[in-house]
Amino acid sequence: MRIPVPHSVVRLPAAFQRLAWSNLVAQSAEQISLAAAPLVAVFALSASARETGLLQTAQTLPFLLLSIPFGVWADRRSRRTLMALAEGMRVIAMLSVLLLVGLHGLTLLWLAALGCLGATGTVAYNVAAPSLVPSLVSRESYAVANGRLELARSAAYSAGPALGGMLVGWIGAGWAYGCAAGLSALAVALLAGLREPPRAQTGQRHFLRELRDGTRFVLRDALLRPMIATAVFFNLGFFMLQAVYVPYAVHRLGLTASAVGVTLGAYGVGMVCGALAAPSIAARIRFGRVLTIGPFCGLLASLVMVATLIVPSFWLAMLSFFLLGVGPILWVVGSTTLRQAITPDGMMGRVSAINSTATYGARPVGALLGAGVSGCWGMEVCLLVAAGAFFVQVFIIVGSAAARLDGVPEGG
Template identity: 85%
Template sequence: MHAASSSPSSSALRLPAAFQRLAWSNLVAQSAEQISLAAAPLVAVFALGAGARETGLLQTAQTLPFLLLSIPLGVWADRRSRRTLMTLAESVRVIAMLCVLLLLMTHALSLPLLAALGFVAATGTVAYNVAAPSLVPSIVPREAYAQANGRLELARSVAYSAGPALGGLLVGWIGAGWAYGCAAGLSALAVALLAGLREPPRAAAPQRHFLLELRDGTRFVLRDALLRPMLATAIFFNLGFFVLQAVYVPYAVHRLGLSASMVGVTLGAYGVGMVCGALAAPAIARRLAFGRVLIIGPSCGLLASLVMVATIVTPSFWLAMLSFFLLGAGPILWVVGSTTLRQAITPERMMGRVSALNSTATYGARPLGALLGAAISARWGMDACLVAAAAAFLVQALIIVMSPAARLADIPEGAAVAQ
């Protein structure tokens, strides 16, 4: 059983300087990622003539590193400096974005090159996303985990809010080159911030075979009564989300009649929803049991998918924007809560591997969803993709509602006991 206890209020805690650097680097790194992710399908559709199938394959390439590399990089994060891993990761993304900029300026960009460089840039994102949650427990006191995760997610929310809209505006008004140049500059700033972060030394862990360390981390998650349904919920949420994302840009352009700037605004509503959800999170957490807070995100995801399905019958810019707003507002509470739960019950020596397994579920399901979206679109059309996405969102909502995590009164205390 997991013991539940109330944590002291962390509202008055001052987070350490190392965390402040991590938070700012997180903001600019997430902004860089969102600008480039928003620009890529717009460049593919407007400059390279891509359709739904091609944008789905592009999404697959940009998310495939999360499936292939999260776990190896998680093992690395448990063995070596997490700050160094994050710094190298952002440097890789800088190089990839500069290459896209150069190809755009020389009119040499093609869909295969755009996909390949998106794959390289995402490799940097994978390493950063695995290492950052693993670093938090070593630089932040336990009672401030939720506060620190809320700060990181608020920064991510701002990036998700401004990034897609800015990416769409830059592509529509000035050109795609400026979007990728801006992304490269922001990633370079993240590298500079991370270079000055002081990471506390860790006790040297005995060197074991990679597969043994991977087995231990996987067994820990799959045997835990709380972490197991959290993993399954994340898988189905992201399957649904990326089935939708795989076809949304061509669907919005050709079926909803939106311009590049309007597409950017609807995607930006996702980030606005995240900001609103992150700002409301402390008040919601004070009023609801921890398990009830975990239910909100998957429930909002289901509602958002149904709103998007409604655009099949009633094509509407406003419904599309509402759908993305709901996808941001509710699930941000899930991200903060699920991250805090993992950090609270996972031993420090396993933090990288457990974060990597979550990253594999959260992001690794994305290329599968994008590939599934491309296949469904090619066989049955874009409308069928929206219905398939709603089905995946229904499954993830049912998983978390029926799990023991939904019945937690507060954040569990101490390491989890395998069950």
């Protein structure tokens, strides 16, 4: 009988530590730029809620378009190289925004196009990093390693939006994008020193056949299907809310750029709290029930945001984003661990890519819906529709086989 090793004493290899640090600085770069973009659009370019929704759509479109090609790459070639090249694209995009700000030539179209280019780094990390973890750590350490990655991401989500808001509000957009470019460059340098374990060579491979096999595996699995469906509706609701939040917070809640950054930063604080609490929660509650905490917190968060329609409040908005972080981070750790446990190694990149395409691909769809709903019926209706999407994801996960799991299943 194997005695489980406590999370606090698990020692992860140096290669994984380098991956975790690169993940931290890359996610920080993403969060600073994502927070800065709608603030610049509203305060400097006088963008409407519809236009910020379209901006969010552009910045999340790579998740829909690139996840599957990146996933096939991750199964065929170096995952480290994929992440480094994609992060390098973000450096170029952020420096281009910085240059346009300096030349007073920044437009909403340029902001959207360069935001789209910069998001390629995030897509590569979301696809390749979970695929790389099983080759760097032992099976028994999957949950710990995923928790460390999510803790790093949580720290970035906590500090990034607040820092982005403060930089834009206090000293201008250029500093925010310059900071993001510097962090992305550091991520590339960290990845350059990561030694990726070699993988067994396979025969000739066909893109469409590999994609078909990966899709078939996901759709036939009784655990992965509801997990993906739940994540799809969560992201639809979250990005409908995100699409209109900045103009809603500025015009209806009366918040400044710095205050908006603080409320967005509460999301990351929630993620940090959830990530730190995850080991003790996982030790006390069965695995399936842990998977339901995130969806329920998402629904509660959306209802708190709806309450600001009646009681406009900085504190309620901050609480909403805190709840969006604290529960769903348990979902991310749990769902990633489940996917890694039951997916064969040779299919890990494709399954991660299909998961990213379906779930993160819902982000531009949600943002586009937010732009459309707010443009036709107003920001208030958009918040109500977003709450409806959060209700659907709770309904899906509660009725699924995944919610009844006692522990992490065997497989892969």
